[in-house]
Amino acid sequence: MLQKAKNKYGIETLKTLNVLYDREHRLTQEDVDMANRYVELIERTRSEMAPQVGDRLIFLSRHGDYYGNALIDSADEKKALLSICEQPYVPFVWQSADNIRLSVSGGAFHHVKTDDLKFNGWTEGAFKDWGHCGSCAHGAxxxxxxxxxxxxREPEPLYGDFTTETYRRFYLHKDPEARNLYQSLDIAFHNEEDFQQFLQDYEGTVFKGNWEDQIVVWCFRQGCVFLPLEEWEKIDAPAMERRLNCYPEQVKLVKDMEQHITRIYRIKPQNF
Known part of the structure; x- marks a missing residue:
């Protein structure tokens, strides 16, 4: 169970989270007392059994989008529904009866059933309220x-267990008449040979897209490491040629199968 904090903050410890506020308004004991009251209220009203407003959430969309700090911003207890914000800014908080309510900016917002959420552990959640100076610029x-x-996790995921937490996702358009056979906003492949080489290098998996000429590719992330020649030669991997920034270059590729990263080891230029 959660060990509830009492008088969690002092002036110096609260300053570390409010450098700009302290510079412009000077953090006071009144601000510290307010923060500590909220912390005690929030932690006293939390439960592993039932999600509440202010709790955090790992939200996984059926398209594979991963949001690791989503927020429960409001609740409809009669309908057993929760409103979820995927990517919230730090929410404003106030006390309502013996619990809290929030004012949340960010997006996008979804409604989910309370019973569909599963407890995953405890985490730190950030909140804010106006300080002793009241509602003003940098006054929270x-x-x-x-x-x-x-x-x-939204039901019926389109791409199995692939998510943007540890994988890259590309929506590619295929056009045999275009300059590049495969094209997206983030990446392009001149021909089928280039595309297949990429799939091999980055453990790519191809899915059917949303329309006839579209495909969706999930693949390893890329890590780029520059090393002096003598260190590069010690890497236990074969040297191979790859085009980087449109130019051919000798590199070594090492795949991290657990973290889903293909690291490209490159020779550090002498003037780098």
């Missing part, structure tokens, strides 16, 4: 409290 005081973290 930020603090954190221990809150439950839940996990929710």
């Amino acid at each position: 005081v930020t603090f954190t409290a221990k809150v439950p973290q839940w996990i929710y």
Whole structure:
């Protein structure tokens, strides 16, 4: 169970989260007392059994989007529904009865059933409220409290277990008449040979897209490491040629199968 904090902050510890506020308004004991009251209220009202407003969430969309700090911003208890914000800014908080309510900016927002969330552990959640100077520029005081973290995956995922937490995703358009056979906003392949080489280098998996000439590729992320020649030669991998920034270059590729990263070891230029 959660060990509830009492008087979590002092002036110096709260300053570390509010450098700009302190510079412009001077953090006071009144601000510290406010933050500590909120922390005690939030942590006293949390539960591993039932999600509540202010709890955090790992949200996985059916398209594979991973949001590791989503937020429960409101609840409809009669309908057993929760409103979820995928990527929230630090929310404003206020006390309502014996719990909290939030004002949340960010997006996108979804409604999910309360019973579909599964408890995943405890985490630090950030909140804020106006300080002693009231509503003004840079006048909010930020603090954190221990809150439950839940996990929710939308049903019927389109791409199995692939998510953007540890993989890259590309939506590619195929056009045999274009300059590049495969093209997206982020990457392009001149011909089929280049594309197949990429799939091999980055453990790519191809899915059918949303329309006839589209495909979706999930693959390893890329890591780039420059090494002096003598260190590069010690890497236990074969040297091979790859085009980087449109120019051919001798590189060594090493795949991290657990972290889903293909690291490209390159020779560090002498003037680098």
